[in-house]
Amino acid sequence: MLLEAGFFTAFLGPRHMEPSVIPVLILRWMLFRTELGAGLIKLRGDAVWRDFTALYYHYETQPLPNPLSWYFHRLPKPSHRFGVIFSHFMQVIVPFGLFGPQPVAAIAAALCTSQQIWLIISGNYSWLNWLTALLGVAGFSDELLTHALPLHLAFATPIPLAWHIVLYTLAAATIALSVQPVLNLISPFQKMNYSYNRYHLVNSYGAFGTVGKERFEIVLEGTRDAMITPATEWHEYGFKAKPGNVKRTPPQIAPYHLRLDWMIWFLPFSVQVTPRGIHVPGHDLWFIRFVQKLLRSDAAILNLMGHNPFTNEPPTHVRALYYRYRYTDPATKRATGAWWTRELLGMYLPPVSLKTLADF
Template identity: 50%
Template sequence: MRWLTDPAYRPGALIFQRGIAVIYLMGFLCAAYQFRALAGERGLTPVPVYLRRVSFRRAPSIFQFHYSDRFFAVVAWSGVALSATVLAGLADVVPLWTSMLLWAVLWVLYLSIVNVGQVWYGFGWESLLCEAGFLTIFLGNARTAPPVLVLWLLRWLLFRLEFGAGLIKMRGDRCWRDLTCLYYHHETQPMPNPLSWYFHRLPKPLHRVEVAANHVTQLIVPFGLFAPQPYATVAAAIVIVTQFWLILSGNFAWLNWITAILATSVVDWRAIARTLGLPDLPRPTAEPVWHQALVIAVTALAVVLSYWPARNLISQRQRMNASFNPLHLVNSYGAFGSITKTRYEVVIQGTEDPEPGPDSEWREYEFNGKPGDPRRRPRQFAPYHLRLDWMMWFAGLSSVYAEPWIVPLTEKLLQNDRPTLRLLRRNPFPDAPPAVVRARLYRYRFTTWRERRETGRWWDRRLVREYLPPIGLRPTAGAAR
């Protein structure tokens, strides 16, 4: 059944697989360094507590059988090591069944983390990595021709990702339809990067052009992914260029990176190599029959599971970043259906005064990525994902997002808890913990060109209100206002 494979796409498949290995590596590194403080045994939302009320069927994970911080560290660092070896090419020098096993282990380990990660792993790119990682298992290695059916499933994934994002915008905030969303987005996005201030200060007519180009890329170009070559390559190239524009303007973890990586699987790299006069790669062998049978079975499963995301795409009540099964296969995607027009930031402060008064000195905790000190320039972290910083952005939108973890966070700060402090950029109480901690809500905006020159500040901020009242080490039950 030679029609089931296409050797011409082996270069693209290899590039795609290396890219997925990089994203896996980043995901496992984030887990190794952050998970203990966020959801470990003594974390802000402890996994053992979560597992007592969630069944294996609802959240399949190896941690359903056993969880400890030490065991989690073994899993996370094993994922780091395996990702690195696959990135180095291990999967291409072993037999096909071994290569598939390596990719399958990566998928199982990361799915296990996602399914117990709770709010810290509720982002769309987690499901995206799970779905793309699952398809990677069946893509073969350098010795085999890539299966055509898997290549089409990757295109179907990229189509849902881009077209779903386009539809959610057109159905959502009016500013997407009147082309004004980028008047606000670069300033109010979850985590600006070093160039976001400059993007925000671009002329408004150019912002309107950006939005219009975004609509073309997400609502028209995705259909070109299913066209014959070279049109599919052109469509994929447009997606890649657009994603790098987004990478330049913001910190969206690995969302833009994995989208660009997906698009590389569509590109006809062999035709490009011939155009450039480069030597062709050795012709891979055909897949064994057992592998072809597996690919057909997986394709049939994907077709069945596609019913729910396809129905979601045409629904007027389209859901954004929704998984319809606990394995996170064939999901719906989309982002920024509504745009925040005003930026609010929760600023956490502490004092050594056990009974704070008007004259008490309050010192601020600094986070790595989220805005804090108005003089500090936004930093670049993506594709690394600062999970607490992102959730702090959501907390500024509504205290509902912060209810499960904001009070536990203040309690950890009152104890100078080391794992928690490792998530921060600066602890203003290095010698002894504060006596009292509070949180205040500020309105942030980017400074103008003139303000930037005169003050050296990237941000201007104004106090809005108290967010969390002062809490001591033994506070009475409280909640964010």
């Protein structure tokens, strides 16, 4: 998405030259695909988007909640249902206005941007919403932008013929590359995020086609004990943003992206939770290598994390526990200061050492 937005923005040309409408329309087309793709994948995906209950769970189960997510989660349920209806309207209906005359295009762009601001306030989605909101600028007219921003639109030179040829070639290539994304939008088997060409341009976009109803977290712990016994004392690692310590305030990290925290959030999706415990079908290779780095106190890995309980010597063993996390209710939060409650469900990774890790 960064690649595509940056590539087409470059064709607006230098500051001294009058910009062409072609890259402006291409950027609107990108915003259109981003919004409509996200809206349709929701309607085609999880039933909670169709029965308007998705926001009952979303603020609690999103990848990396921020300090306001707890408060959004505690809004009345009717407001959550309205929020889903509003989201469908904004992502499925409004984007078509981006190709209307002014002020229709500007109104559509403003509405799209307003929804992105709501998402920015309510959670940490790295730079995704910031970039989408920036694409909305392409929907505003120069006259409107000059009233809102201190811009001086004094272009010294018109567009030369050679640049016109480049722009028309760009438009033709964009149309050709749009065939597969359009077919994807109308397909009942829509792909959420996909690229159809080696250049990764004119892609399909979408987000949160499914919403988890419960939040599960993998918590890593280590020990310096040479032998594991019931009396072994374990010390918990912390991450920069993902929930761990129930009393830690969820941080605001967007527009930055914490890739490690995000990847850890994905791991519980493959785990089956049953009344008798959890079933772990296997472990991703990258996760095993990550644990190996912890056992070696690898500085590069530890720099990606938060609290490190082993500052002097590396641990002899590391294990990973599997928890269910829930937001506290207002009374508990006032009394204890805790943002979360957590319930241990089982062992995601039994205690391993550098020697035993080779068996995985």
